[in-house]
Amino acid sequence: DIQMTQSPSTLSASVGDRVTITCRASQSISTWLAWYQQKPGKAPKLLIYKASSLESGVPSRFSGSGSGTEFTLTISSLQPDDFATYYCQQFHSYLTFGGGTKVEIK
Amino acid sequence: QITLKESGPTLVKPTQTLTLTCTFSGFSLSTSGVGVGWIRQPPGKTLECLAVIYWNDDKRYSPSLKSRLTITKDTSKNQVVLTMTNMDPVDTATYYCAHRLIASPDRSFDYWGQGTLVTVSS
Numbered sequence: 001d002i003q004m005t006q007s008p009s010t011l012s013a014s015v016g017d018r019v020t021i022t023c024r025a026s027q028s029i030s031t032w033l034a035w036y037q038q039k040p041g042k043a044p045k046l047l048i049y050k051a052s053s054l055e056s057g058v059p060s061r062f063s064g065s066g067s068g069t070e071f072t073l074t075i076s077s078l079q080p081d082d083f084a085t086y087y088c089q090q091f092h093s094y095l096t097f098g099g100g101t102k103v104e105i106k
Numbered sequence: 107q108i109t110l111k112e113s114g115p116t117l118v119k120p121t122q123t124l125t126l127t128c129t130f131s132g133f134s135l136s137t138s139g140v141g142v143g144w145i146r147q148p149p150g151k152t153l154e155c156l157a158v159i160y161w162n163d164d165k166r167y168s169p170s171l172k173s174r175l176t177i178t179k180d181t182s183k184n185q186v187v188l189t190m191t192n193m194d195p196v197d198t199a200t201y202y203c204a205h206r207l208i209a210s211p212d213r214s215f216d217y218w219g220q221g222t223l224v225t226v227s228s
Contacts, residue, residue, distance in 0.1 A: 097154065
């Protein structure tokens with residue numbers, strides 16, 4: 001099984017901050033990686049697919065990068081609506097999620 | 107417009123079998139490349155993909171839960187059914203179904219249902 005490790009698990013930030021979340025795969029997954037945003041009581045929402053492709057309708061302040069085993073999700077200027085939990089997910093071999101990163105208000 | 111909705115019991119007893127139904131609209135499970143998956147999330151924990159079924163009846167299961175899971179589809183009813191046997195309190199979770207299209211580009215799970223909370227307790 002491919003394990004996905006996210007860091008940090010919690011991140012405190014202020015509106016306007018640049019935020020970076022890291023995701024590491026236990027083996028190479030090329031660019032078969034997605035990022036999701038989840039708010040309390042809601043289903044996950046797809047933000048990024050194929051490591052760096054922005055899903056339609058997602059603000060351009062979200063960006064993804066990486067390949068192989070190391071990936072990052074960056075929010076260029078944190079907005080009030082962005083306080084949520086973020087998950088990475090690999091879909092190279094079956095589908096597995098990272099442990100999540102909660103972005104909270106500093 | 108693609109929509110999915112989960113239905114099933116909110117409470118099951120330990121050792122019982124859980125049956126969940128995903129009813130969807132806006133796409134067909136007979137279209138090449140289309141799949142529907144089940145993902146669960148215990149309270150306060152991360153997401154776990156349980157099973158995925160594809161248009162060609164290919165089925166993929168979580169390696170750790172494979173012996174307890176069965177996923178089927180009814181294309182005429184636009185439904186996907188997941189059964190999980192021998193339920194335990196640790197299976198208490200919100201269960202989601204989601205759409206997948208393994209085409210170019212593959213966007214993994216791009217549309218999700220609202221989820222249904224299943225509690226396992228005697």
